[in-house]
Amino acid sequence: MSSLAxxxxxxxxxxxxxxxxxxxxxxYLCGATVQAPPHIGHIRSGVNFDILRRWMTxxxxxxxxxxxVTDIDDKILHKAHEENLPWWALAMKYERAFSDAYAALNVxxxxxxxxxxxxxxxxxELMTTLIENGAAYAPGNxxxxxxxxxxxxxxxxxxxxLDDLLLADDAAETFKKDPRDFALWKGAKAGExxxxxxxxxxxxxxxxxxxxxxYAYLGESFDIHGGGLDLIFPHHENEIAQSEAAGYVxxxxxxxxxxxxxxxxxxxxxxxxxxxxxxxxxxxxxIELRWYLGSAHYRxxxxxxxxxxxxxxxxxxxxxxxxxxxxxxLGHQPNPQHSQAFTEAMNDDLAVPLALALxxxxxxxxxxxxxxxxxxxxxxxxxxxxxxxxxLGCDPFDPAFGLSHGGDVTxxxxxxxxxxxxxxxAARERKDFAASDAIRDGLSALGITIEDTPQGPRWSISRMExx
RNA sequence: GGUCGGGUGGCCGAGAGGCGAGGCUCAGGACUGCAAAUCCUGCUACACGGGUUCAAAUCCCGUCCCGACCUCCA
Numbered sequence: 001m002s003s004l005a006x007x008x009x010x011x012x013x014x015x016x017x018x019x020x021x022x023x024x025x026x027x028y029l030c031g032a033t034v035q036a037p038p039h040i041g042h043i044r045s046g047v048n049f050d051i052l053r054r055w056m057t058x059x060x061x062x063x064x065x066x067x068x069v070t071d072i073d074d075k076i077l078h079k080a081h082e083e084n085l086p087w088w089a090l091a092m093k094y095e096r097a098f099s100d101a102y103a104a105l106n107v108x109x110x111x112x113x114x115x116x117x118x119x120x121x122x123x124x125e126l127m128t129t130l131i132e133n134g135a136a137y138a139p140g141n142x143x144x145x146x147x148x149x150x151x152x153x154x155x156x157x158x159x160x161x162l163d164d165l166l167l168a169d170d171a172a173e174t175f176k177k178d179p180r181d182f183a184l185w186k187g188a189k190a191g192e193x194x195x196x197x198x199x200x201x202x203x204x205x206x207x208x209x210x211x212x213x214x215y216a217y218l219g220e221s222f223d224i225h226g227g228g229l230d231l232i233f234p235h236h237e238n239e240i241a242q243s244e245a246a247g248y249v250x251x252x253x254x255x256x257x258x259x260x261x262x263x264x265x266x267x268x269x270x271x272x273x274x275x276x277x278x279x280x281x282x283x284x285x286x287i288e289l290r291w292y293l294g295s296a297h298y299r300x301x302x303x304x305x306x307x308x309x310x311x312x313x314x315x316x317x318x319x320x321x322x323x324x325x326x327x328x329x330l331g332h333q334p335n336p337q338h339s340q341a342f343t344e345a346m347n348d349d350l351a352v353p354l355a356l357a358l359x360x361x362x363x364x365x366x367x368x369x370x371x372x373x374x375x376x377x378x379x380x381x382x383x384x385x386x387x388x389x390x391x392l393g394c395d396p397f398d399p400a401f402g403l404s405h406g407g408d409v410t411x412x413x414x415x416x417x418x419x420x421x422x423x424x425x426a427a428r429e430r431k432d433f434a435a436s437d438a439i440r441d442g443l444s445a446l447g448i449t450i451e452d453t454p455q456g457p458r459w460s461i462s463r464m465e466x467x
Numbered sequence: 468g469g470u471c472g473g474g475u476g477g478c479c480g481a482g483a484g485g486c487g488a489g490g491c492u493c494a495g496g497a498c499u500g501c502a503a504a505u506c507c508u509g510c511u512a513c514a515c516g517g518g519u520u521c522a523a524a525u526c527c528c529g530u531c532c533c534g535a536c537c538u539c540c541a
Binding site for chain 1: 488
């Protein structure tokens, strides 16, 4: 039996996962800066790390999963001004939008979801330590900077050299000792929200909150720190810099998910609304969108297209259809199981695409078994497929996705359709195919699909009426 | 300038020296009153040019193209 191995951005190699605390896993994922509605790139990160979490949990680890919300930063203040809302109202509005999107895609809520503004105390403590250490300085204008030249090491994650970096636009910043120093804390400008500190009123810089909150909930050292590729520099480098300068070990390994791209390019907000999660959920169901986002390997770019999404949804419906049929035949829902091959695929740095090939194989065997009536094979296939879908967070029987139709309604509908099907059967019996097809077409127009099977006709609700 | 990813069949998407990943689409077949569903068969690809090797999508050298980050970013 293989054991879990994961790619580590720091070493750029796949290593066996060895938890700091036996039987446990601690994960910190950089969540959203809540300044706009989530697009599928944001949510892909959530889905990828949710798959990691589910697999680790299934593998027996007690997983503590922290995903933060950054609810104060430059962009939030800017957007709040644009939308003519208090900054906190804007942040909450989009925090809810993210929560809704996570829920729609069955991304499990984190163990805890700390907000930056709820951890000002911890940030001040961290800055105090850094200033006492001599690692940080407060030039007197309310800002606090980390002095990067004094660090023992810096930029190890992105493997860059300090002097090779292009200078930021604010390089002329007179209060910095070195233009590469970065702000832990920003002194308050007029009209901006602020919190009191020993160095003046101000607000958090972008990076400080993650170091403070990771320390607060996971301690000086934890197993995995995750986020999107674009966070490697500067965000994660600066988290490392702050945390190590404060004397923490910080993250043992780093995982980064790749982007969703369009036409080869990273998604940007200029693309408009079309790739927002809620927009896409008008076209496909949450479970289908999740299937699509989770289907590529987390370290590979996922090239978005509407056609690819549609195809992916079609493929998923085939799988779902088999599970429904298997449930009817078996008389009970499949019991999730994992084959050796599936386990090995997932243990190999979450080789989801390989796992999906196994699902496809099981599906083919299962469908053949439906034709031949081999219940044993139907059950095995269905169990393994459901087991895989469960880990991918795409189990169609998971109540998180909501039942497709309520029990009472289904019963009533079932009776109604049964009446129509009785009429159709009678028409077919007397070879009046015009009449029987008229019934089928009529039901079809109402969104009810009829299929004739050796066990008799079965009906289902066609899903994509909105398309 | 520095750092880092890519280019795989009609489309999506794995793999990383040798046994055709897989899916979707399309075409043909089986089944069917017809559909639908399902199964079977077919479509034998790895940017370009060299090289190494018994063997290269995979390694090496060179070239072209695309993208990302460099203190706003999933």
